[in-house]
Amino acid sequence: MAEPVLKIDDLCKSFGALKATEHVSLDLRAGEIHALIGPNGAGKSTLIHQIAGTLKPDSGEISFLGERIDHLGTAERARRGLGRSFQVSSLASEFSALRNVMLAVQSRQGSSFRFFKPVMRDRSLVEPAMEALGRVGLRDRARVPAAELSHGERRQLEIAIALALGSRAFLLDEPMAGMGPEGSKALTGFLDRLREEAPILLIEHDMDAVFALADRISVLVYGRVIASGTVDEIRGNAEVRRAYLGDGT
Amino acid sequence: MKLSRETTINIVLALLLLALPLVAMQIGKPFYVTLATRMAILGLAAVGLNIALGLGGLVSFGHAAFFGVGGYVAGIMATHAFNATPLAAFPFAIPGTNQMLVIWAVAIVVGGLLALAIGAISLRTSGVYFIMITLAFAQMTYYFAISWPAYGGEDGLSIYVRNAFPGVNTAVPLNYFLICYAVLLAALLVFALARNSRFGAALQAARQNDVRVASVGIRPFRVRLAAFVISGMITALAGALFADLNRFVSPSMLSWHMSGEFIVLIILGGVGRLFGPVAGAMLFVMFEYILGGLTERWQLFLGLALLGVVLFARGGLIGLIAGKARHG
Amino acid sequence: MQTALFIEQLLNGLQLGVMLFLMAAGLTLIFGVMGLINLAHGSLYMVGAFACAAVAAATGSFWLGLAASLAAAAAAGAIVEILVIRRLYERDHLDQVLATFALILIFSEGTRWIFGSFPLYLDIPPLLQGSVPLPGGSRYQLYRLAIIGVGVAVAVGLYFLIARTRLGMRIRAGESDREMIGALGVDIRTLYTVVFALGAALAGLAGALVGALQSVQVGMGEPVLILAFVVIVIGGIGSIKGALVGAVIVGVVDTMGRFLLPQLFTLVMPASQATTVGAALASMLIYIVMAVILAVRPQGLFAVQR
Numbered sequence: 001m002a003e004p005v006l007k008i009d010d011l012c013k014s015f016g017a018l019k020a021t022e023h024v025s026l027d028l029r030a031g032e033i034h035a036l037i038g039p040n041g042a043g044k045s046t047l048i049h050q051i052a053g054t055l056k057p058d059s060g061e062i063s064f065l066g067e068r069i070d071h072l073g074t075a076e077r078a079r080r081g082l083g084r085s086f087q088v089s090s091l092a093s094e095f096s097a098l099r100n101v102m103l104a105v106q107s108r109q110g111s112s113f114r115f116f117k118p119v120m121r122d123r124s125l126v127e128p129a130m131e132a133l134g135r136v137g138l139r140d141r142a143r144v145p146a147a148e149l150s151h152g153e154r155r156q157l158e159i160a161i162a163l164a165l166g167s168r169a170f171l172l173d174e175p176m177a178g179m180g181p182e183g184s185k186a187l188t189g190f191l192d193r194l195r196e197e198a199p200i201l202l203i204e205h206d207m208d209a210v211f212a213l214a215d216r217i218s219v220l221v222y223g224r225v226i227a228s229g230t231v232d233e234i235r236g237n238a239e240v241r242r243a244y245l246g247d248g249t
Numbered sequence: 250m251k252l253s254r255e256t257t258i259n260i261v262l263a264l265l266l267l268a269l270p271l272v273a274m275q276i277g278k279p280f281y282v283t284l285a286t287r288m289a290i291l292g293l294a295a296v297g298l299n300i301a302l303g304l305g306g307l308v309s310f311g312h313a314a315f316f317g318v319g320g321y322v323a324g325i326m327a328t329h330a331f332n333a334t335p336l337a338a339f340p341f342a343i344p345g346t347n348q349m350l351v352i353w354a355v356a357i358v359v360g361g362l363l364a365l366a367i368g369a370i371s372l373r374t375s376g377v378y379f380i381m382i383t384l385a386f387a388q389m390t391y392y393f394a395i396s397w398p399a400y401g402g403e404d405g406l407s408i409y410v411r412n413a414f415p416g417v418n419t420a421v422p423l424n425y426f427l428i429c430y431a432v433l434l435a436a437l438l439v440f441a442l443a444r445n446s447r448f449g450a451a452l453q454a455a456r457q458n459d460v461r462v463a464s465v466g467i468r469p470f471r472v473r474l475a476a477f478v479i480s481g482m483i484t485a486l487a488g489a490l491f492a493d494l495n496r497f498v499s500p501s502m503l504s505w506h507m508s509g510e511f512i513v514l515i516i517l518g519g520v521g522r523l524f525g526p527v528a529g530a531m532l533f534v535m536f537e538y539i540l541g542g543l544t545e546r547w548q549l550f551l552g553l554a555l556l557g558v559v560l561f562a563r564g565g566l567i568g569l570i571a572g573k574a575r576h577g
Numbered sequence: 578m579q580t581a582l583f584i585e586q587l588l589n590g591l592q593l594g595v596m597l598f599l600m601a602a603g604l605t606l607i608f609g610v611m612g613l614i615n616l617a618h619g620s621l622y623m624v625g626a627f628a629c630a631a632v633a634a635a636t637g638s639f640w641l642g643l644a645a646s647l648a649a650a651a652a653a654g655a656i657v658e659i660l661v662i663r664r665l666y667e668r669d670h671l672d673q674v675l676a677t678f679a680l681i682l683i684f685s686e687g688t689r690w691i692f693g694s695f696p697l698y699l700d701i702p703p704l705l706q707g708s709v710p711l712p713g714g715s716r717y718q719l720y721r722l723a724i725i726g727v728g729v730a731v732a733v734g735l736y737f738l739i740a741r742t743r744l745g746m747r748i749r750a751g752e753s754d755r756e757m758i759g760a761l762g763v764d765i766r767t768l769y770t771v772v773f774a775l776g777a778a779l780a781g782l783a784g785a786l787v788g789a790l791q792s793v794q795v796g797m798g799e800p801v802l803i804l805a806f807v808v809i810v811i812g813g814i815g816s817i818k819g820a821l822v823g824a825v826i827v828g829v830v831d832t833m834g835r836f837l838l839p840q841l842f843t844l845v846m847p848a849s850q851a852t853t854v855g856a857a858l859a860s861m862l863i864y865i866v867m868a869v870i871l872a873v874r875p876q877g878l879f880a881v882q883r
Contacts, residue, residue, distance in 0.1 A: 052464060078466035091461045092454040103454050107466040111453035113475065116442050119450050165465055307673050370868050373875045376668055377614045377814060382871065388803045389864035396860040398853060407590040505803065509678045516675055545692055552682030559676045560664055 003066055004029045004049070005169050005199050006082075011060030013050060013223075020046040021057065022223040029167060033191065033200045035210045044085075044203050047220070048171055051201075052084045053077045065168060079107065083167025083198075085158035087174050093147040097138055097157050100146055101129035104164035116169035132164040133157075136190065151178030156187070159194075169198050176206045188212055211235075255571040259524040263434070266292075266531060270426045282422040283494070288527075288534045289429040290490045295514040295526030296436045297483030302512065303521030304444060305476045306456030310380050311367065311387030312511050315481040317503030318363055318390065319356040319488025324406040325497040326352050349419070349428075352489055360485020361478050363390075368477035372470055384505060391503040405499025412493050419493070429490050433527070436483050441523055442443055443479070452476050469559045484511070513555060519565030528566045580715030586836040587829065592721045594828025595728025599783035600805035601812070601820040602735060603776025609815030610748055610772050611666055616677040617657070618780055619798025620684035620806070625650040625781025626788035626797060627688060630697040643785050648767035650781020651774040658773040663766070681799075689795050696792035699785075724786050731779065731820055739817065748772060804831075807867050813877030822878060827863050834862035 004027035013021040020043045024031050028034050036044055049055035051062060053074040062070045078084070091100045102125045107113060109124070119125055133139050136156040141149060147221070149157060157174050162170050176184050188209050191200060195215075204210050210217065211231055216226040219240050227237045234240055252260075266288060273281030294316050301307040329345025336343045346352065366538035371382040382401070395403045411419045419425050443449045453463045455469040459540045462469050492498040501507070510533070518529030562569060604618050628649035633642030657680060665673045701720045708716035718832070739745035747768055784798065808827050812819025839855030846854070870878065 053463075054460065074460075074463040075466050075468040078464050084464050086461065086464070091465065092457040094457055095454065099450065100454075103450055103462070104465045104466070106447045106450065112447050112467050112472055114447045115449075118442075118444055119444040120445065122447075125466075129306055161465060230320070244491075302671075308674060310674065370871055373871065377608065378810060378875075378877075380614060380670060380674060381810050382867070384803060385807050385810065385864055385867060389861050392860035393857055396857045475753055505799070510676060512671075513678070516671075520671075546686050548682045549686035549690070551687065552679040555679035555682070556661065557680065559672050560661070563672075 005065060006201065007063040008047075008051065008062040009063070011047070011050060011062065012058045012059060013046060013055065014240070019223050021050065024060070024220070024223070024225055026218050026225060028199045028201050028227065029193055030199055032215040033195050033202055033213050035202045035204060035214035036220060037204070037207075037217060037219045039209060042220040043223040044220055046223075047174065048173055048201075048203065051171060052082065070139075081166065081168030081198075082171065083162030083165045083169065084171040085155070085162055085173055085175055087177065089145065091157075091161060094145060096143050096145055096150060097133060097153075097160075098126070098129055098142040100157060101132050101160050101164045102126065104161045105129050105132075108164065108166050110195065129160075129164055130159040135163060136160045137186065140247070152180065152183045155179060159190075162205045167198055170194070172200055173203050174205060176204055176209055184209060251572075255522070255524075255567065256361070258528075258567060258571055262524050262527055265451050267430060270423055274423060279422055282426050284534060284538060286422070286426045286429050286494055288530045289426065289433045290487050290494060291510075291514060291534065292527040292530035293429070293433045293436050293490065294484045294487035295511050295518075295530060296433070296440055297480045297485075297487060298511045299301070299480075299515055299521065299526050300440060300443065300483070301477050301480035302515060303525065304449060304456070305473055305480075307372075307473060307477060308341030308380050309383045309477070309480070310505065310508050310511070310512070311385075312484050313503050313505060313507035314367065314387035314390045315360045315364060315484040316488035316491065316507060316511075317394065317498070317500070319485030319490075320392070320492035320498035320502045321400065321406070321488075322356040322485070323352050323412065323489040323492040324408055325400055326355065327408045327410075327412055328400070347410070349412045349414045349489075349493070352412055353486055353544065356485045356489040357482045360488070361482040363485075364478045364481025365474070368474045368481075372473050384508065386399055387503065388505060391500050391505070394500040394502055394503055401499070403500060405501075406498055408492060408496040408498070411496055425494065429494075432486065432490065432491060436486075437523060437527070439479075439483070444523070448472065448475065515565075516555075516558060517565055519567035522565070522567045522571075525565055525567055531575045532566060538541065581711055581715035582836075584711050584713060585715060585717055586832055587673040588717055588721065588725070590829035590832030591825065592724050592728075592828070593823040593832055595725050596787055597801070597804055598728055598821050598824035599731060599779045599786075599809050599830055600801055601808040601824050602731070602817055603779040604805055605809045605812070605815055605817060605820045606748070607773060607776045608809075611662075611769055613662065613666060614673050614677070615662070616669055616674060616802065617680035617684060618776070619802030620681050621650045621654055621777040621780040622784035622798035623684065623688060623795065625778075625784035626699070626793045626861050627692060627697065627784075628781070629659075629785035629788055630699040630793045631692070633699055634697070639700065639789070642699070644784075645780045646781045646785035649784050650784070651778040653781075654777025655770055656750045657777075658770050663769070664771060666769070675734045685795050692795075694795070695696055697788075697795035699788040699793055720789065727782075727786065731782075735817055744768075744771070754811055771806070805864055809877070811870050811877055813879040816877070816879040819877055819879035826866070830866055831859075834859040838862070 006028040008027065009025050011021050011024045014142045024047060038044055046055065050076060052198050053072060057070065064080060064082055069080065083204065091103060101120060105128045107123050130139065130142060133142050138153060138156050138160060141153060146154065146157060155178065175187060179187060184206060191213055194200065202214065214231055216228065216230055217234040218225050219234065227234060227240045250514045257530070266285060270282040270285040273279060293494060294312070298309065298312045301309050326336065327343045327347050330347040338346050367383065367386045371379055371386065374382060390491035400406050413419060414428055417424050417428065419428065451462065451467050455472055459469040491502065514529035514533050515526050516529070517532050518527065536548065536551065540550055558565070600618065600622060604615060607613055607615055625646035628648035629642035632645035633639050660675060661680065665676055705720040705723050707719050709719055709722065711717050739748055804827060808823040809820055811826060812823030835856065838859045839852045842851035842855040
């Protein structure tokens with residue numbers, strides 16, 4: 001079997017006495033959606049922060065595309081192709097959706113130190129950005145300031161940004177949050193196709209979406225992975241039912 | 250093509266500033282030429298600060314350091330040229346000069362290097378720390394200028410003859426105004442280009458959300474440092490022009506009141522606006538002149554006016570007339 | 578003789594440090610609780626000095642003047658908080674900087690209007706005139722020792738206030754969670770006014786104490802304010818302990834630098850040149866120390882977790 005795209009090995013992180021991440025190991029393979037579920041406070045966000053580089057783990061290893069990345073900063077990890085969507089914040093809320101995505105395109109092209117050419121007249125920026133917006137269905141809203149987008153549209157924008165970065169793997173933090181049933185359905189279909197392009201580590205509370213999409217599921221409770229396996233294995237796992245899904249579901 | 254309201258205001262402001270000295274000469278009030286030159290130079294200094302503050306959200310309370318250093322470059326080089334003593338004897342003799350173009354280049358380089366040093370330390374922090382640290386470093390240059398007697402110490406340094414510009418008699422006030430005005434326009438062009446460029450996009454995005462900017466692979470620190478250096482360079486150039494206008498530099502150019510004034514200019518005009526600093530400088534110099542003529546206590550009224558603007562009119566003059574800023 | 582001079586300078590450094598602590602404690606408290614950067618803190622120092630000088634001149638009593646300085650600075654602080662500062666808590670730092678910069682202009686010009694441009698002079702009270710012997714044979718001004726004593730007393734007092742009293746508990750709660758103290762039913766507006774007035778009173782006290790050593794004039798607060806900024810940057814914003822340690826570092830380093838550096842340079846260059854270079858370098862020394870500390874610990878020595 002091929003080398004996993006993203007590999008997390010024995011990761012630990014505590015805040016004082018609180019063990020937020022306890023010996024977590026998991027991996028993400030090419031072409032799959034690996035869902036990370038667990039009750040609130042289970043340490044899902046803390047884990048994402050460590051993978052993306054905004055938090056430093058106490059111990060353990062993170063490898064991406066076969067190379068250790070745990071010593072790298074957030075920006076460097078993103079440049080190597082680790083695309084991340086955020087739960088709440090927008091990239092640049094005063095900028096239009098288009099300019100937000102253009103920022104990702106410019107980062108991918110490698111230079112933010114060009115001082116003269118106006119970005120809005122730079123077709124090498126505008127066109128890829130429009131294309132990414134088109135793929136998530138935001139083309140009509142390209143000129144709207146990010147701050148004025150609806151909650152669901154901002155989730156879509158997040159994904160467009162990750163797409164424009166040319167990410168080799170996606171870390172998606174609750175992309176369905178705040179979306180109506182219509183939007184969720186459309187996004188589910190989109191993520192289903194997206195996995196062909198790059199694998200997705202998906203944090204999501206919407207269990208219908210998780211069970212519909214995931215190839216594998218890992219369950220995080222109190223900072224520990226209590227179970228990991230296919231959808232059917234997780235559905236049938238007694239410990240998971242007790243700890244998280246609740247008996248009788 | 251229809252011009253936006255802000256563009257119209259910008260053109261009007263540019264023409265107004267140009268018209269002031271021309272009219273002044275016509276009606277025989279040459280003093281107003283000096284006033285207009287002051288507006289242009291302070292505006293230039295604030296255009297520099299506007300790159301850091303307006304685009305990058307970096308509240309530097311230490312830009313007087315760059316302004317003063319630019320002034321001292323002009324003063325020191327001119328003094329050595331005037332006395333025909335070398336600027337440095339080792340490793341090889343460097344003479345002073347009275348050529349503005351050379352002086353400007355040196356002021357820009359020295360200002361940029363100082364900004365690089367100050368920025369490299371202070372940009373590791375943010376928020377209140379950044380404000381206090383930039384202020385403290387500017388104060389360091391101020392005390393250094395006072396305690397270093399070679400160039401006048403506390404008393405400052407006089408430039409006996411205004412420095413020279415190829416083909417122009419700089420001693421004529423109107424000529425000198427036009428030089429300063431041209432430099433101001435050039436700096437505004439730099440600001441406009443930078444704002445709309447990739448660099449400007451990264452810088453403005455870092456102001457809005459620096460964690461997110463890093464997450465798309467752009468390091469905010471580098472972008473901000475570059476902005477801070479460019480900002481310091483422009484303000485240093487303004488300092489060199491200011492020294493030539495007054496034919497005098499003193500530590501007061503480095504004082505924190507000066508830093509405060511630059512921020513005030515930008516706020517009066519409108520933060521992040523292309524012509525905000527120019528509008529602010531025109532307003533400020535006019536205010537200073539008119540109120541200063543009426544009462545010795547004009548700073549009291551300046552304080553009250555400023556308090557009013559901060560508490561009740563946040564967009565500044567241009568914001569008041571042109572409405573909210575739009576980003577493409 | 579050298580040792581005596583050395584001890585004297587060390588005490589001078591300590592005295593400067595103590596004075597800076599009085600300033601920095603208020604600044605850091607106000608930032609810690611309300612998240613506000615107050616440039617006008619130096620103006621409150623000036624208000625204290627002027628109030629002390631004016632009342633002492635009118636009544637002939639330094640002690641009445643000292644009481645007046647506390648009252649005047651606290652009152653000025655409370656009034657300013659209610660009229661202006663209160664509107665700034667939710668604003669960004671830029672607005673806070675500008676509004677408090679405007680307050681400096683208003684305070685300075687206002688004071689000049691009332692008292693004129695000439696400095697006032699304040700005598701050391703008879704009780705504290707004279708000097709005490711130092712080891713090594715020289716003598717040291719009693720008044721300066723008294724300032725050091727006041728500073729130590731204030732530091733101890735602040736410690737008890739914050740660690741042991743109901744007000745201190747609210748201040749600590751306010752530092753960690755602003756919404757929480759609202760939820761606890763504490764009248765947050767009054768708390769903020771009280772904290773601001775307390776910081777102002779400390780600044781006023783510092784101004785009055787120093788007023789007897791220097792002349793009392795408009796603008797006297799600003800150099801001290803900037804030194805106090807260096808102090809809290811070094812100590813860590815929001816930390817009273819950091820303010821104390823930072824103040825002593827800045828006071829001692831600054832004073833000893835001015836004393837020792839010129840002498841140090843005489844070892845390697847001619848005396849006249851050494852004085853110049855030493856003095857120039859000494860004027861920059863605390864800022865260099867600040868830069869070094871920041872390079873190692875960007876959040877200061879005693880950073881408050883927020």
